[in-house]
Amino acid sequence: MDDPRTNSQRLEGNTLAILDSSGIREARDIHDDRLSFLEAVRAVSLASISASPPTWKMFDAILHILRDGLSLELAVASFQLLTDLDKRYPRVYVRESDNLGTNSGGAGELVVNKEAWSPFTVRSGNSHSEASGICRDSKSLLDSASFSFLVEEIAIGRHSAIKTVQNMLLFQYLVRALEADYLPRHTLYKETLNWVFLRESVLSLLVASRKMNYKSLVHNCMSVVSTRFFHEANICHKDLKDKESISGDLPQSCNVGLPFAFPEIQRKACDAVQKLLILIMELDVIRKEAEALGLTSRSDGFRATILDTILDELTYNKDQLSPFLEVFEEPKWKLEIILLYFGKYYSRPSTRTRRSNSSPNDETFQGILNCFSNPTTTGGILRKMATEVACLLLAQAFMVTIKYI
Known part of the structure; x- marks a missing residue:
């Protein structure tokens, strides 16, 4: 029987050989070799009957192509391949335990593949790559600082259209990877109240890292959301006229679809930013719950909640x-942001009747409406808050409650 490790090494050698550019000077030839490499990986790891996951070096090469492929075709192909590979070979998932009975409460078992490749160098305590003898020195991998810098680059938009597309596709992929790691842990936490599941999530480690400029990350995420409509597609048409800003020697046919793809990629990148904000909001809620239950420790560190930072x-x-x-769409958290904003400018009643069939958000919003029904209270709020701001917040809150609640 063939040794799986030997087979993996042989597969790695054969596929990476496609990327060998020794003696190749034409940019188009290098471009075609990279496409051939991506197609080869898809064939052996997804389409084959005896498919096997790529090696870490192969994954690193795919990520490198996504970050530096210099064409729309390569960016989309590498992004889609990484996405499909993550679906086929999940790093974290919940497995139903063999000893679960009908009265066991339904808690499963968290499976973390410690040998699996990850686009992040941030790893939980028991899943360091050093344990498996594999060196994580690829320049394409991201830590907390480089992840924050990626969001900053997207927010500022100082690169060519192709580089901007690469950054946005990379960010979408990274958020999907964070979500895929987070959701199984979240599911088991709800069933077991074991805070360790979420403490060791990549998302938690990422935002808690000392390398992360947390406030800058939130600021840049909000900038991406806020400025989405201000630079929709102009950059595409400008850059397509400037060949140097695309890839130098590549023919324009490699990027012919850029003006049409850019707005959709930008929209999905904005959605991914919102997803990241929501994941951190949910993590903050669970952490607060874990603190109330005495499940956290000093080693968990401290940071302001993302809602406070957004506010x-x-x-x-x-x-x-x-x-x-206008752009932030998640109704629950959108209403929560509005209510917290109002809360800075009005004093809530010291006593409040709680109806069992009403949610806290509904009661608080009703309380705000009651405040505006009182001329004295209204005058007090408007002395602290501009009238147009109050009208904007009320209008947005009404739209949320009418449309979703």
Whole structure:
């Protein structure tokens, strides 16, 4: 029987040989070799009857092509391949335990493949790559600092259209990877109240890292959301006229679909930013719950909640308030942001009747409406908050409650 490790090494050698550019000077030839490599990996790892996951070096090469492929065709192909590979070979999943009975409560078992490749160098305590003897020195992998810098590059938009597309596709892939790692852990936490599941999530480790400029990350995420409609597609047409900003020697046919693809990729990148914000919001809620239950420790560190950080951004940059709320779509958290914003400018009653069939959000919003029904209270709020801001918040809150609640 063939040794699986030998087979993997042989597969790695054969596929990576396609990328050998020794003696090749034409950019188009290098471009075609990279496409052939991606197709070869798809064939052996997804389409084959005896498919096997790519090796770490093969994964690193795919990620490198996504980050530096210099064409729309390569960016989309590498992004889709990484996405499909993650679906086929999940790193984290919940497995139903063999000893579960009908009265066991339904808790499964968290399976973490410690040998699996990850686009992040951030790893939980028991899943360091050193344990498996594999060196994680690829320049394409991301830590907390490079992840934050990626979001900053997307927010500023200072690169060519192709590089911007690469960054947005890379970010979409990374958020999907974070979500795929987080959701199984979240499911088991709800069933077991074991905070360790989420403490060791890549998302938790990422935002808790000392390398992460957390406030800058949130600021840039909000900038991406707020400015989505201000630079929809102009960059595409400008850059397509400038061959140097695309790839130098590649023919224009490699990027012919860029003006049409850019708006959709930008929209999905904005959706991914919102997804990241929501994941951190949910993590904050669970962490607060874990703290109340005495499940956290000093080793978990401390940081401001993302809602507090968002609120500070909107308070000190009111020009961002309208575009952010216009684009941010998740109703539960959108309403929560509005309620917290109002909460800075009015005093809630010391006593409040709680109806069992009403949610806290509904009661609080009703309380705000009651405040505006009182001329004295309304005057007090409007002395602290501009009238147009109050009207904007009320309008957005009404739209959320009417449409979703």
